[in-house]
Each structure stands twice: as C-alpha cells, then as structure tokens.
Amino acid sequence: MDSFDTIVVGGGFKSVAAAWALARQGQSVALVEQGPKIGGFLSPIHWDGYWIDKGPQFFDNFEPSDAEMIEDMIGPDVMQDIGFEYGSYMAGHLNSDFAIPDWQSLGDDVAVEAFEALFAQRLEEKGKPPEFANFDDVLRHDGGPVLYPRLRELTRKFIRRDPEEVSPRTRSMVSYLGRKKLFDQDISLDLKKSAFMDSFLAARKVSVDSARVNLYPKGDSLERVRRALEDALDRAGVTVLTETSLDVFDAETGTARGSGAEIGFGRVIFGTDIRETERILTGGTTIAERTHVLPEIFHCFVVPAESVVAPYYVVDYDTGHLSSRITNFLNYMGCVDHEGYGVICVEEPVDLNDAHWSDPEAHIDRIFSEARETGAVSAESYRKAKSFRVPATYKFPLVGIEAAVETFFERMDARFGDKIVLPDPYALTRKEAIDDLRRLGILS
Numbered sequence: 005m006d007s008f009d010t011i012v013v014g015g016g017f018k019s020v021a022a023a024w025a026l027a028r029q030g031q032s033v034a035l036v037e038q039g040p041k042i043g044g045f046l047s048p049i050h051w052d053g054y055w056i057d058k059g060p061q062f063f064d065n066f067e068p069s070d071a072e073m074i075e076d077m078i079g080p081d082v083m084q085d086i087g088f089e090y091g092s093y094m095a096g097h098l099n100s101d102f103a104i105p106d107w108q109s110l111g112d113d114v115a116v117e118a119f120e121a122l123f124a125q126r127l128e129e130k131g132k133p134p135e136f137a138n139f140d141d142v143l144r145h146d147g148g149p150v151l152y153p154r155l156r157e158l159t160r161k162f163i164r165r166d167p168e169e170v171s172p173r174t175r176s177m178v179s180y181l182g183r184k185k186l187f188d189q190d191i192s193l194d195l196k197k198s199a200f201m202d203s204f205l206a207a208r209k210v211s212v213d214s215a216r217v218n219l220y221p222k223g224d225s226l227e228r229v230r231r232a233l234e235d236a237l238d239r240a241g242v243t244v245l246t247e248t249s250l251d252v253f254d255a256e257t258g259t260a261r262g263s264g265a266e267i268g269f270g271r272v273i274f275g276t277d278i279r280e281t282e283r284i285l286t287g288g289t290t291i292a293e294r295t296h297v298l299p300e301i302f303h304c305f306v307v308p309a310e311s312v313v314a315p316y317y318v319v320d321y322d323t324g325h326l327s328s329r330i331t332n333f334l335n336y337m338g339c340v341d342h343e344g345y346g347v348i349c350v351e352e353p354v355d356l357n358d359a360h361w362s363d364p365e366a367h368i369d370r371i372f373s374e375a376r377e378t379g380a381v382s383a384e385s386y387r388k389a390k391s392f393r394v395p396a397t398y399k400f401p402l403v404g405i406e407a408a409v410e411t412f413f414e415r416m417d418a419r420f421g422d423k424i425v426l427p428d429p430y431a432l433t434r435k436e437a438i439d440d441l442r443r444l445g446i447l448s
C-alpha cells in the first residue's frame with residue numbers, strides 16, 4: 005500500500021494549490037480527483053474549436069503576494085493582469101462602468117427617493133445594522149423601502165429561491181447588494197467624502213483598490229491554466245490519482261479506501277465542496293439540504309468580433325429577461341477565428357424541473373435578442389449557437405446552514421481530530437480559497 009504524509013481530496017484550484025504547497029514543503033502528497041483530469045470548475049468547455057470558460061472566471065482581487073504565489077506555481081508566462089472591465093444593464097440602459105445595478109436608470113426621482121429613504125434608515129440605526137434572520141431581512145435593510153421590492157425580484161431571477169428561504173450570508177455572493185449607484189459620478193464622489201455615505205453609495209472605480217489585480221491568461225482560455233496546474237503538480241512531485249474516489253477513512257490506522265485504491269495517510273485535506281465532503285465522510289445530506297445549487301444554461305453564440313462591446317461581461321438586471329450575464333470572451337480569450345468571428349456566452353439561471361432545462365435550445369433566439377437588447381452585441385444574428393447545461397454553478401446557503409455546518413465540523417473533529425482538514429465551507433472565490441489555505445498554515 006502506498007502511503008503519503010497528506011492526501012488531498014479533489015482536483016479543483018483549491019486542492020491543487022494545497023497539494024503543490026505541501027509538496028514544496030517536502031511532504032509526500034497524493035491528490036485524488038474523481039474525474040478524468042484535474043481543474044474542477046475552471047476546466048473549460050471545448051466546442052467547435054473554441055475553448056469556452058464557464059462564465060467570467062477571474063483570478064481577481066489578488067494582492068501582489070497572491071500573484072507572486074501563482075507565478076511561482078504555474079510560471080511567469082501564463083497569466084497577466086487584465087484589469088477590471090464590466091457592465092450592467094437595467095431599464096433599457098447599458099452601463100459600462102459598473103457590474104452593480106445602475107439604479108439611476110429607473111429615473112432620477114426613483115434614485116433620489118431611494119437615497120433619502122436609505123439615508124434616513126441608516127441615520128436611525130446609528131451604525132448598528134439590525135440582525136438578519138434570513139436574506140429577506142438583508143434585502144429590506146440593503147434596499148430600503150424603495151429598492152426592496154426590486155431586490156426581491158432580482159433574488160428570484162439570480163438565485164431562483166424566495167429570499168425568506170435563503171441564508172443572510174448569501175449577501176457576499178450576489179452583485180446587486182452593497183454600495184449603490186444612484187447619482188452621476190461627480191455628485192457621487194462629492195457625497196462619498198462623508199464616510200457615512202461612502203458606506204452605501206458607489207462611484208466608478210473608487211471602490212476598486214488599485215493594488216489588486218485580475219489575472220487571466222490573456223488571449224487564451226483557462227485550459228492554459230489548467231494544464232499549467234497539471235505541470236506544477238508534476239514538478240512538485242505530487243502523485244495525482246484521477247478517476248479515483250475514496251470513501252472510507254480510518255483515522256486509527258491512517259488508511260483510506262475506495263474505487264479500488266487503498267492509501268495510507270498522515271492527514272487528509274478535503275478540497276471538495278462541503279456537501280460532497282459530508283457525503284464522503286458520513287453519507288449524510290444535512291448541509292446539502294440547506295443549500296440551493298443553481299443550475300445554469302450557458303448559451304454560446306458565434307458572432308462577428310466587431311459586433312461585441314468592450315466590457316468583459318455585462319450583468320443583466322432586467323427581470324423580464326431570462327439571461328443573467330453576457331460574457332464577452334473576445335476581449336481576453338483567443339476566441340476570434342481567422343474570419344473575425346468569436347464567442348459570447350449568455351448565462352441563464354434555471355430550475356432543474358424547468359422546461360428550459362430539458363430543452364435548452366428551444367428559446368435560444370429569445371436569449372440572443374435579449375443580449376442584443378442590452379447592447380452587449382450588435383450583430384443582427386449569430387452564425388452558430390449551442391447551449392450547454394451546467395447542473396451545479398453557485399451554491400447558495402439556505403437558512404439553517406450554519407447550524408448544520410457547525411454540527412458536522414464538531415462531529416468530524418471528535419472522530420478525526422487533526423487527521424483531517426476541512427477548509428472554510430463558505431469561501432467562494434479563489435482569493436478567498438488562498439486566504440483560507442494561509443489561515444490553515446498550508447500556504448505561506
């Protein structure tokens with residue numbers, strides 16, 4: 005039986021970073037991935053000669069030390085800082101400076117009314133926001149009486165659940181909460197001089213810390229990164245076991261078994277999603293039952309490159325639209341062919357029992373006309389299109405998840421002690437994953 009100081013379960017970015025770091029520290033490490041190759045969600049879709057990432061999947065908000073770590077891992081020529089360029093669409097207006105909703109597009113009277121209500125509400129709280137029992141409470145607080153009904157509609161569109169069912173911690177996973185665009189740039193900047201108003205008003209680029217970078221393999225897809233991660237594991241001497249899953253872990257003997265493999269371990273790091281980790285270790289589904297896993301259809305259209313506008317992506321806040329985001333891969337991926345055509349990708353959040361899920365291409369022309377309506381693409385028609393179903397995208401925590409996670413962590417601590425490591429189950433982005441691996445002492 006082969007034995008390793010550490011087994012890392014999962015082959016996504018978080019697991020690869022953990023395995024690579026520990027191997028470089030001199031540990032013997034096995035990485036166990038159930039699929040045929042490593043990469044996890046960053047593995048692109050390969051269609052008709054194009055590599056298509058699953059939405060805009062940036063290595064964003066990285067600090068210089070994170071960027072150095074990535075360069076150390078995958079080499080200096082794979083990623084570069086592509087900056088931040090995004091847009092939003094609401095009430096017939098395309099805004100190319102913000103990914104957040106442009107509430108001004110509902111009319112200055114609505115924006116002023118929303119501002120006045122929020123101002124009065126925040127003054128009353130005197131800096132002490134109320135406790136939130138569910139996401140609906142968050143929406144009431146964040147939007148005030150004017151914007152609250154619209155935030156409810158956006159929640160139905162983007163999360164596809166009623167906000168009362170959703171945990172307040174979902175706040176950090178959506179782009180329509182937080183600082184609000186209510187006024188023109190100059191007025192916003194003026195008002196934001198007050199720290200009090202800065203906390204709920206937005207202005208262009210002011211909230212983006214210039215020390216942060218957004219890494220991407222410019223002119224290429226994340227397949228380039230995926231391959232570089234494979235090489236990094238190879239160079240660091242990590243044993244990669246694909247098409248392998250382990251389901252029995254014995255802390256006393258330090259052995260793990262499953263799908264024909266038996267491996268000895270000093271400790272095990274679970275880089276799998278918390279719901280999968282619970283299933284592996286207990287067979288239970290208490291955390292899964294308190295999660296809404298959002299399925300999305302990714303509609304890809306081949307269009308003339310010149311017909312696509314600049315922002316990397318446009319978030320579509322029109323609640324009459326099916327689409328939630330239009331990603332323009334042409335600006336930062338090698339998606340333009342020799343005839344000058346490239347790919348845009350429109351995400352549509354759906355329910356699994358929705359007719360759209362069973363027949364994703366049935367309404368493809370409606371999706372394309374929505375994209376045209378936003379102004380993100382001007383071509384009258386597309387040359388080719390294909391819809392891909394992605395059953396698990398964002399995993400939204402529902403009310404009650406915290407208690408389920410806490411109980412699971414306590415039970416696992418009693419059973420395994422420091423023989424297993426369970427990363428932060430709520431870390432969403434790659435930046436958060438890196439920070440968490442540092443907190444756990446895995447990355448330096």
Ligand SMILES: Cc1cc2nc3c(=O)[nH]c(=O)nc-3n(C[C@H](O)[C@H](O)[C@H](O)COP(=O)(O)OP(=O)(O)OC[C@H]3O[C@@H](n4cnc5c(N)ncnc54)[C@H](O)[C@@H]3O)c2cc1C
Nearest residue numbers: 014015016017018037038044045059061062397432433434
């Ligand atoms: C549409 C979308 C856009 C996003 N955009 C961004 C963005 O711009 N920036 C950002 O930082 N983040 C973004 N994210 C989040 C990003 O996807 C995550 O940060 C990242 O995928 C997390 O990587 P991971 O390694 O934790 O998980 P994953 O990439 O999901 O990897 C988990 C791996 O574990 C494997 N596995 C599962 N079960 C087992 C098992 N039993 N045994 C062995 N292996 C198993 C899976 O096959 C998979 O390879 C986005 C997410 C979505 C859905």
